[in-house]
Amino acid sequence: MSRRESDRRDDDEIHAVIRQAITRRGFLGRSARSAGGLLLGSSLLGACGGKDGAPAAGGDAAATGGGKTLRVSNWPLYIDKQTVADFEKATGIDTEYTEDVNDNAEFFAKIDEPLKRGQSIDREIIVLTDWMAGRLIRLGYVSPLDDAKFPNKANLVDSVKDVSFDPGRKFSVPWLSGMAGIGYNPKKTGRELTSIDDIFDPKLKGQVTMLTEMRDTFGLVMLGLGKDPTKATVADAKAAGARIKRARESGQIRKFTGNDYAEDLAAGNIAAAIAWSGDIQGLAADNPDLRWIAPKEGAMLFSDNMMIPKTSDRQDLAMAWINYVYDPKHSAQIVAGAPYLPAVKGAGAELAKIAPDLASSPLVNPPDELRARLHVFKALSDSEDTEFNRIFQDAIGA
Amino acid sequence: MAGTASGGSRRSRLAPYLLVAPGILWLLVFFVVPTLTLAQTSVTGTEGPWWEAYHRALSNYGTHFFRSLRYALGATLLSLAMGYPLAYFIAFRAGSLKNMLLGLVVLPFFTTFLVRTFAWKTILNDGGPAVWLLKQLHILGEGGRLLDTTIAVVGGLTYNFLPFMILPIYVSLEKIDRRLVEAAEDLYSTPMGAFRKVVLPLSLPGVFAGSLLTFIPATGDFINAQLLGSPNQQMIGTVIQNQFLEVRDYPLAASLSFVLMAVITVGVLAYARVLGTEELA
Numbered sequence: 001m002s003r004r005e006s007d008r009r010d011d012d013e014i015h016a017v018i019r020q021a022i023t024r025r026g027f028l029g030r031s032a033r034s035a036g037g038l039l040l041g042s043s044l045l046g047a048c049g050g051k052d053g054a055p056a057a058g059g060d061a062a063a064t065g066g067g068k069t070l071r072v073s074n075w076p077l078y079i080d081k082q083t084v085a086d087f088e089k090a091t092g093i094d095t096e097y098t099e100d101v102n103d104n105a106e107f108f109a110k111i112d113e114p115l116k117r118g119q120s121i122d123r124e125i126i127v128l129t130d131w132m133a134g135r136l137i138r139l140g141y142v143s144p145l146d147d148a149k150f151p152n153k154a155n156l157v158d159s160v161k162d163v164s165f166d167p168g169r170k171f172s173v174p175w176l177s178g179m180a181g182i183g184y185n186p187k188k189t190g191r192e193l194t195s196i197d198d199i200f201d202p203k204l205k206g207q208v209t210m211l212t213e214m215r216d217t218f219g220l221v222m223l224g225l226g227k228d229p230t231k232a233t234v235a236d237a238k239a240a241g242a243r244i245k246r247a248r249e250s251g252q253i254r255k256f257t258g259n260d261y262a263e264d265l266a267a268g269n270i271a272a273a274i275a276w277s278g279d280i281q282g283l284a285a286d287n288p289d290l291r292w293i294a295p296k297e298g299a300m301l302f303s304d305n306m307m308i309p310k311t312s313d314r315q316d317l318a319m320a321w322i323n324y325v326y327d328p329k330h331s332a333q334i335v336a337g338a339p340y341l342p343a344v345k346g347a348g349a350e351l352a353k354i355a356p357d358l359a360s361s362p363l364v365n366p367p368d369e370l371r372a373r374l375h376v377f378k379a380l381s382d383s384e385d386t387e388f389n390r391i392f393q394d395a396i397g398a
Numbered sequence: 399m400a401g402t403a404s405g406g407s408r409r410s411r412l413a414p415y416l417l418v419a420p421g422i423l424w425l426l427v428f429f430v431v432p433t434l435t436l437a438q439t440s441v442t443g444t445e446g447p448w449w450e451a452y453h454r455a456l457s458n459y460g461t462h463f464f465r466s467l468r469y470a471l472g473a474t475l476l477s478l479a480m481g482y483p484l485a486y487f488i489a490f491r492a493g494s495l496k497n498m499l500l501g502l503v504v505l506p507f508f509t510t511f512l513v514r515t516f517a518w519k520t521i522l523n524d525g526g527p528a529v530w531l532l533k534q535l536h537i538l539g540e541g542g543r544l545l546d547t548t549i550a551v552v553g554g555l556t557y558n559f560l561p562f563m564i565l566p567i568y569v570s571l572e573k574i575d576r577r578l579v580e581a582a583e584d585l586y587s588t589p590m591g592a593f594r595k596v597v598l599p600l601s602l603p604g605v606f607a608g609s610l611l612t613f614i615p616a617t618g619d620f621i622n623a624q625l626l627g628s629p630n631q632q633m634i635g636t637v638i639q640n641q642f643l644e645v646r647d648y649p650l651a652a653s654l655s656f657v658l659m660a661v662i663t664v665g666v667l668a669y670a671r672v673l674g675t676e677e678l679a
Contacts, residue, residue, distance in 0.1 A: 103643075103644070105643065105644045105645075105646070106643045106644060109642070109643045109646060206541075206543070206546075206628075212644075248629045248630065249630065251628070251630065253628075253629060254546050254628050255546060255628055255629065256629055267523055267524070267525060268524060268525050269523060269524045269525075269543075269545065386645070386646075386647070389644065389645045390645065390647070393640055393641075393644065393645055394458070396629055397629040397630060397632050398629070398632050398636050398637055398640045398644075
């Protein structure tokens with residue numbers, strides 16, 4: 001490993017820990033990182049390149065200073081433990097899977113400048129939520145996907161084939177999708193929660209957390225106020241912001257968190273939280289009492305998408321990865337380790353073979369009744385985004 | 399050889415400049431230039447007059463500024479209250495234990511700041527030993543907690559910056575000539591009188607340096623408030639971080655940074671006027 005590389009890693013590790021406190025889906029000490037197998041030489045790479053129909057030989061890659069390594073940046077707790085190793089074995093591609101995406105806005109702040117100047121961000125794959133994916137596509141920061149190297153694109157589920165921010169899925173494909181609803185500990189709440197209003201119940205004063213991800217928290221609070229987050233207006237944001245601010249100032253809300261709400265919930269520090277669907281399932285092992293619900297008013301749906309930065313000089317490796325994870329078997333294996341919603345046809349059937357309980361879980365396969373209550377936050381323009389964010393930051397007191 | 403002599407003296411005239419050059423260059427590149435860029439950012443890119451971002455910074459975040467100053471002051475006073483006696487003990491009474499005690503003061507730095515603050519999260523947990531003990535002693539009520547309170551944030555700041563208070567005070571105490579204390583006692587001073595009239599005044603430069611090293615970084619700190627505080631304990635550092643990274647309102651973030659710098663500079667100058675910097679060694 002070169003010195004610069006190791007510096008970057010140290011830096012990333014520190015930032016990963018910092019953000020763990022601040023943002024989404026981070027866990028201290030669990031930032032599993034799969035550095036590529038050192039045994040795989042460039043000869044294997046050449047072979048793999050041939051398999052993918054990529055003319056680029058190992059020597060060319062070395063000459064451009066780029067890697068023979070595939071570098072994937074994803075959110076923490078978003079993959080099983082086996083897939084990266086299996087992928088390396090199957091394709092011979094040295095893979096560095098890093099869990100350094102902890103917050104859309106923050107990650108964007110990091111990559112915006114270099115991409116604007118056409119510089120490398122040292123990554124072949126990045127995974128960001130729909131609205132941020134839309135922004136990157138609009139700004140021309142990502143490369144089109146090479147469909148010739150992506151035969152498994154046929155497995156993409158129909159409902160997400162055409163999305164407003166990327167018609168025809170030319171630049172992005174979903175990694176996984178999830179829901180934001182309410183996670184709670186019935187032992188602490190003393191009752192079942194069913195509504196968004198329940199988290200504003202004064203009996204839970206100081207025992208509630210909300211997410212720092214604006215669209216999830218605003219979306220749920222808007223649903224609670226009877227507003228439609230798919231058509232959110234500035235007035236709706238102000239109403240939701242005012243409600244959150246009152247609750248914060250009264251001490252109702254203990255914290256605005258990223259993924260660390262999960263620890264607080266498991267440790268019994270909090271009774272209820274705005275929570276992501278896949279996490280609670282994962283925590284059930286530590287604390288089987290915990291529950292996740294989509295409130296009767298509705299829940300928020302989000303998707304995170306794989307994209308290839310335009311400055312990556314090994315797009316062939318990236319395409320190999322994307323094609324690999326769009327195999328239903330491989331997708332099922334990922335979902336078995338991270339119980340979110342796959343966007344791969346046939347993944348459910350494959351999952352039923354390896355984890356039948358999970359395959360029938362509403363978290364992985366929401367029934368129609370639940371699907372009807374899921375909302376995707378409105379696609380905001382840049383100026384709306386700034387305005388909403390100002391209201392949100394003021395509401396959460398940061 | 400006259401040439402050599404004059405060459406030598408020219409070299410000696412140049413020497414001070416050569417010695418300060420690396421430091422000056424460093425500050426120029428990594429402090430002056432970024433500061434100017436920041437200043438430019440704070441006055442451009444907004445609709446309306448150049449001071450628009452400053453207006454928003456002052457009108458919306460006054461509470462955060464005052465809170466940061468209050469917390470930093472609290473942490474500084476607590477550090478002083480704990481740090482001075484400890485530094486005194488190490489300097490005057492520790493004997494052969496001196497080096498070990500100094501080592502212990504520095505020891506926490508072997509782990510990163512962040513991990514240590516995380517450890518406090520575990521210690522102050524609602525189900526943790528600290529809360530249990532305080533509840534047993536009826537200091538904390540039934541629904542009481544430590545984590546995500548002002549006490550936790552100020553405590554965390556104190557913990558993290560305490561060594562920066564201890565070390566300068568220790569250094570200033572250590573170099574006091576012991577014969578001065580003996581002389582005071584020979585002149586019928588009580589031990590307390592000798593401390594007040596001799597030791598304390600001579601250690602003030604250390605107190606001054608220590609309180610600056612504690613107060614300034616504590617004011618701008620955002621980790622402690624974020625990890626150990628609730629949303630009602632957020633400090634100005636958190637706001638700046640959020641404005642830069644989340645909202646990306648660079649003019650506001652830059653003007654907040656400048657207001658913070660100005661507030662700290664004014665505070666430090668006032669403090670220096672009271673305690674006097676000319677004694678700073």
